[in-house]
Amino acid sequence: MQTHYRDDMCRIRPRSAAAGHDSPNGDARILSTDSLAHALDSRPDLWDALVKASPALTATNKPQKTEIPPTDQQLDILRQIADLPYFARSRFGFYCDDRQFEIFRRCSRRTLLNCSRQSGKSTVTAVKAVHCAYWRNAVTILVTAPTKQQTREFLRKVRTFATLLGTARRGDKYCVEFANGSRIVGVAADEDSIRGFSAVALVIVDEAARVCDEVYFALLPMLAVSNGSLWLLSTPKGKRGFFHAEWASPENEGWVKIRIKGMDCPRISEAFLAAQKKRLGERRYAQEYECLFVDLDRGAFDPEVVRKAFRGDIKPLEI
Numbered sequence: 582m583q584t585h586y587r588d589d590m591c592r593i594r595p596r597s598a599a600a601g602h603d604s605p606n607g608d609a610r611i612l613s614t615d616s617l618a619h620a621l622d623s624r625p626d627l628w629d630a631l632v633k634a635s636p637a638l639t640a641t642n643k644p645q646k647t648e649i650p651p652t653d654q655q656l657d658i659l660r661q662i663a664d665l666p667y668f669a670r671s672r673f674g675f676y677c678d679d680r681q682f683e684i685f686r687r688c689s690r691r692t693l694l695n696c697s698r699q700s701g702k703s704t705v706t707a708v709k710a711v712h713c714a715y716w717r718n719a720v721t722i723l724v725t726a727p728t729k730q731q732t733r734e735f736l737r738k739v740r741t742f743a744t745l746l747g748t749a750r751r752g753d754k755y756c757v758e759f760a761n762g763s764r765i766v767g768v769a770a771d772e773d774s775i776r777g778f779s780a781v782a783l784v785i786v787d788e789a790a791r792v793c794d795e796v797y798f799a800l801l802p803m804l805a806v807s808n809g810s811l812w813l814l815s816t817p818k819g820k821r822g823f824f825h826a827e828w829a830s831p832e833n834e835g836w837v838k839i840r841i842k843g844m845d846c847p848r849i850s851e852a853f854l855a856a857q858k859k860r861l862g863e864r865r866y867a868q869e870y871e872c873l874f875v876d877l878d879r880g881a882f883d884p885e886v887v888r889k890a891f892r893g894d895i896k897p898l899e900i
Contacts, residue, residue: 662716669708673745678848680841681705689837693827694814695872697843702814706785707738709812710765713783715746719762720782723803725770727791729755732767735787739765770796780807790818790825797823817874825874843870 661668665685669675677685684694684705696702710722724739726732733754740757743749748760757765768775770792781803786792804811815824827836843849843857858866867873 665709665712668712673708673742675704675708677705678846680839680845684839684841685709687837687839688812689835690808690810691834691836692810692812693824693836693838694812694841695828695838696814696816696841697846697849697870697872698816699849700841700843700846701848702841703735703787704738706787706812706814707735707742710739710783710785711742711746713810714743714757714759714763714765715748715761717761717763717782720764721778721780722763722765722783722785723778723781723800724765724767724785724787725775725792725796725800726767726787727770729769731788732769735785736765736767772796772799775799778803781809782807783810783812785812785814787814789813789815790822791815792822792824794823817868817872819868819876820874828874840872842872 657671661671665688666677666682669677669685678701681701684692684702685708688709694702694706710724714720714722724732724735726735736755736757740749743757743759743765750758750760755767766778770786772793772795775796776799784800784803786797786800789797801811803809813824813827817825817828819825828838830836832838843854844851854870857870861869864875868875
């Protein structure tokens with residue numbers, strides 16, 4: 582029976598059609614024995630995953646640069662660990678579009694996705710969360726969004742992927758637990774309820790532009806000990822808040838920043854975008870589908886001019 586994931590945010594094909602399409606150009610990339618050995622040297626947890634999947638392997642037959650090539654099964658497991666698009670396609674039948682492929686290829690410990698509405702950003706990030714939980718033992722991944730309903734919707738995607746892997750165990754509507762002890766926990770973006778988690782491997786903030794700064798600053802200490810990853814994804818909401826601040830920060834601060842406009846998404850038609858532009862007007866359309874940070878509520882003074890009128894280096898007058 583063919584197993585695949587269906588979602589309006591992605592293109593799907595049967596799993597049996599997955600071979601030979603590792604990149605948008607369709608050229609297969611097989612890891613060499615040397616590449617495998619180097620990867621195992623730098624990431625001991627990869628070998629643990631290989632041993633888990635292939636019980637016949639032991640520490641004594643770990644591949645070295647001059648030994649016989651690894652088996653096809655070993656290479657396939659390693660590629661699933663190291664190659665997110667390959668993992669998504671081989672396990673879920675999830676075929677990325679070009680920009681989703683770019684997200685997977687460029688993502689780092691600090692990833693900021695400034696994306697159009699309905700561009701598939703939540704689905705791609707759900708794949709990332711499941712990949713992390715599946716291949717790493719006993720880790721906690723924290724997902725937050727402005728409302729409980731949005732958090733549940735994100736976890737619905739996570740649970741679908743975990744079910745396809747056959748690894749989902751206990752849990753409730755706000756938690757997906759894996760057989761290896763890992764868990765993906767969803768919490769609403771509230772400063773008081775979000776505290777208490779520690780050593781988190783990955784924090785995901787969905788609709789980040791609509792999450793308050795206090796919640797964001799409460800999340801950051803959770804990554805201090807684990808040196809975990811942080812993904813912020815959202816459509817803009819004006820030139821305010823931490824999402825805009827991080828997007829506008831200098832490039833050398835460690836963020837990988839990816840902008841995906843509505844016209845970049847192959848599932849959104851030009852006719853739909855034209856109709857939305859006419860209905861929403863230039864400024865709101867620029868925010869929702871061109872991912873620009875604009876202030877929609879304009880008063881007597883431009884908000885940017887008002888912000889620039891304040892300085893933080895002036896000491897208060899003491900009387």
